[in-house]
Amino acid sequence: MSLIPIRPGAQPGGGRAPGPAAESERRDAARNRELLLCAAREIVEESGADALTMDRLAQRAGVGKGTVFRRFGSRAGLMMALLSGAEAEFQGRFMFGPPPVGPGAPPLERLIAVGAARISWILEFGELARAADASVYNRFDVPPAVLWHRHLEMLLREAGVTADPWLMASALGAALEPELLLHAVGVHGIAPERLAETWRELVTRVVGGG
Amino acid sequence: MSLIPIRPGAQPGGGRAPGPAAESERRDAARNRELLLCAAREIVEESGADALTMDRLAQRAGVGKGTVFRRFGSRAGLMMALLSGAEAEFQGRFMFGPPPVGPGAPPLERLIAVGAARISWILEFGELARAADASVYNRFDVPPAVLWHRHLEMLLREAGVTADPWLMASALGAALEPELLLHAVGVHGIAPERLAETWRELVTRVVGGG
Known part of the structure; x- marks a missing residue:
């Protein structure tokens, strides 16, 4: 070409x-x-x-x-440009899309659904996301990561998790990192449904156990 | 020299x-x-x-x-050699040390204590651990990472978390990754006590919410 x-x-x-x-x-x-x-x-x-x-x-x-x-600008910039379309589509789903991922469902349902959606997204785009993570200096502070973290924090607050929801969102978000999920699927052969089920258990217990 | x-x-x-x-x-x-x-x-x-x-x-x-x-052998091998003394000492604490980090305390107490100990450990050695993570091909499968994951899984099982404790240990362990914690402390100025408190909330809810 x-x-x-x-x-x-x-x-x-x-x-x-x-x-x-x-x-x-x-x-x-x-x-x-x-x-x-x-x-x-x-x-x-x-x-x-x-x-x-x-x-x-x-x-x-x-x-x-x-x-x-x-x-x-850089390899990281190239990765971000490649990802931005896919990230924007995903952001659109959780901000403006139909429930339960989008607004309109109860917060715990939205947390469960958005995690499952994120897992599917990572299995599709995660190889690229992982490489982009590895090539930016501070992967936690790029705009899509900040928006995603804020979204989890907002859902936790709405679900009544008032004890440090910012840090709790960061702890829960870590369970959905591309590198971790791709490793579970690629190396240990974990089925995507098991990942979604563990996410459901995790957030249900965190929201319900307060 | x-x-x-x-x-x-x-x-x-x-x-x-x-x-x-x-x-x-x-x-x-x-x-x-x-x-x-x-x-x-x-x-x-x-x-x-x-x-x-x-x-x-x-x-x-x-x-x-x-x-x-x-x-x-490689830069990763050098990092591992540097870390191994500190890792061995930490492993000794959770496997053979005094309670509540070591055996003898109830499993939830041990989970809370070992997380707090890990957070302190990361604030001391994490800069090195983070660099070692970045320089090995598969950071999840190096022996200290496997042992740590298995330890969290065992404590979850003992605490009665029977729904996929292997994956739940992986999800919870992600909240204690050096890169995440060093970013929270270094960039956002989060106090180490807040990290330990959020870990306590997280595992208490996960264990209690079943």
């Missing part, structure tokens, strides 16, 4: 006045970015997330390594 | 018949290993665990990089 070559002088954020040329450059840049993301997804599908390096992506897409760095 | 130079031909496991010379080589090798571990501890104390690389250790100890690799 090949990409539209970046035209000389087409620097993102360069101070030129907008005009038809600048507009067309922006379109090219957006398209190049999408094509790079496609190539990155292909690498992940073929060889796993650990195989996705800036070098390999540049080679696959037939562009210079500098172009890849200009588009994504 | 400098080390006893490795004598030419003194290969560990070389097939020569044991004798006074081989005996003396083994003593030198053990001493060199201890001196390398001392140098490694100094680097960690001065600059943190992430600064401990095979290159830097070789430079600090005044030996070739090959010597460092021969002694420890």
